[in-house]
Amino acid sequence: MITTIKEVAEKAGVSISTVSKVLKNYSNISEETRQKVLKAVKELNYVPNSTASNLSSKNKDKVALYIYINDMKQAVDEINMLYLQGAFAMANINHLELVTIFNQMVSDMSTQELTSYLASQGITGIIVYGLNKEDKKILQLIEEQHFHVCVIDAPIVNDKTSSVMIDHQKGQYDVAKSIIEPEYTRKVLYLAGKRNGYVTDMRIEGIMKLQKELGFELNVQYAEFSEKMAYDLTMRYASDVDTVVCASDLMAIGALNALIKMNIYRKCCGFDGITLMRYAGKGMLTCKQDFYDISGNAIKEMERLLSGKKGQKVIIDHQIISIRYEDSYK
Amino acid sequence: MITTIKEVAEKAGVSISTVSKVLKNYSNISEETRQKVLKAVKELNYVPNSTASNLSSKNKDKVALYIYINDMKQAVDEINMLYLQGAFAMANINHLELVTIFNQMVSDMSTQELTSYLASQGITGIIVYGLNKEDKKILQLIEEQHFHVCVIDAPIVNDKTSSVMIDHQKGQYDVAKSIIEPEYTRKVLYLAGKRNGYVTDMRIEGIMKLQKELGFELNVQYAEFSEKMAYDLTMRYASDVDTVVCASDLMAIGALNALIKMNIYRKCCGFDGITLMRYAGKGMLTCKQDFYDISGNAIKEMERLLSGKKGQKVIIDHQIISIRYEDSYK
């Protein structure tokens, strides 16, 4: 059923080396031979066996997209799918072999074991996201520099590691600034993400920068990116503040529902720009990330790393959008 | 950096064949040798190179999960991620190699080319979902029986093809029956999915079975699984009926919003049990599918097929649930 290079060679009346050379566009092949081989390839519908070719040529790169699944499904599915699609689309264009690894699959491995596992799979580069500062295993992997790594959403760069993300600090600053009216704002409740998250800290910097500029009082509470926690914290602290700034859309939805429940009006904004906002976050502002583009860029950046260039920081644009009240069915 | 079987053999003072045999649990190995080898393996952190091993042993199976991305993002992301997670989790348990293929990657290939491509990747089994009756390329692939195929949500079975799904007919029947009050119901609006979808037709059979039983008048409209179309069709036909039965949650949300807009009350139900219902479908009933379990079972079924058994039909349980009105933040 499967055609091998040998059969192509026989059909074309040449050696297998010649066939391989034609397919890899080597120079020293006469046009006549080229045509003969190409004809045979077409007729037999030959596609090189990727396993054999990977084994043979040591230099072929394979990249893994490390997919981080946690318990916060609802918001994260869309983001994960966008990362997946963006990465696969770009990898496809660039003829880069991309595979997925789920965190559960490798959760019980040590760094050492993970390294061996990746190497055994022929993986030379890995794209990670959702990293936090306690993720020792991955951080050590990055530290050791045995693999090329592209980190989404963490400012980690070394010779073999690049960082791709929006400017989270500026994003948080921008969206908060858009809803805060300096003259009427005395106190702001900021619902931050997970403690020790890189993203969490960058966004906190953003709101703090704005605080310094505008001089309001700031109450920072860690809500772990959880809708429920955001709801509870809003219940507890919102009556005391003018504005609730949330580090994620899901938290903003929780906060909004708490505000509705308490029957008080407060300005409120989210972060990410997920589709759920169209259903449950109407009227709010958010900082939209283009996740598809981010992971596409991560692949591009990976290509750069794999070509031997040193790691760098890549910043993707963000966008402040408002979730319109108007009828969504127009 | 990468340890080979040769180094292990040297360290253990045996031949590479012996190392391989130990690792593959062959019988004719003395306990003493076994221990020596295992020790060396551990010390060197050896993991067999999967490329080489795949090339060498022809019988190792590799399965592809065919991920179907279309324009209806919002509802489908969650389902896709559940399929992905369920499949990878089960594949991991069973030590089955699983890769993903996105429809975009292969959309411009003919069946012939797709076949060659899959074969060249060493893929022997493929899991598909979201298939409809015009999907000639995949249908032909199934027909030809060069690959083992597990079809989610289509009743296609042959020697090398199994079908895994809930009983869509019964599911649609059950959920509709749960909201329809026979004595007060004269006419029902049924918003069906995509024309020529296997799922669409099975669910239509379900509502028609109920119609025959209860004798109401039935208006079937194809809403293509689209929220917007469901909204529009509800606007157009709902005032005339007692109940709106929808073939998906997303359509139910569209229908519900239309009912709210028209300010009329009609019974309404969805299908799938996606998380979005908790935000935008409160008070409705739906037929919940366990997508994680379904794809896990697809992997199990694939193992059966790969072991040479003939295809069969596997039915997964569904569940009628109601999306509670009560405060989600309890």
Added chain:
DNA sequence: ATCATCTTAGAAAACGTTTTCATAGTATTT
């Protein structure tokens, strides 16, 4: 006509495994 150079193509090694087959050594049977 001789030698050097270039072009083209094939032979063969290599990639890291798995697996078949042969064999040395040991244990069992007669």
Added chain:
DNA sequence: AAATACTATGAAAACGTTTTCTAAGATGAT
């Protein structure tokens, strides 16, 4: 003690490529 069977091991072929090296033949320079 000889014949037989079994156990444990290693040698080597195979998987399907890629790539280096060699060489035959053609072309060009002297």
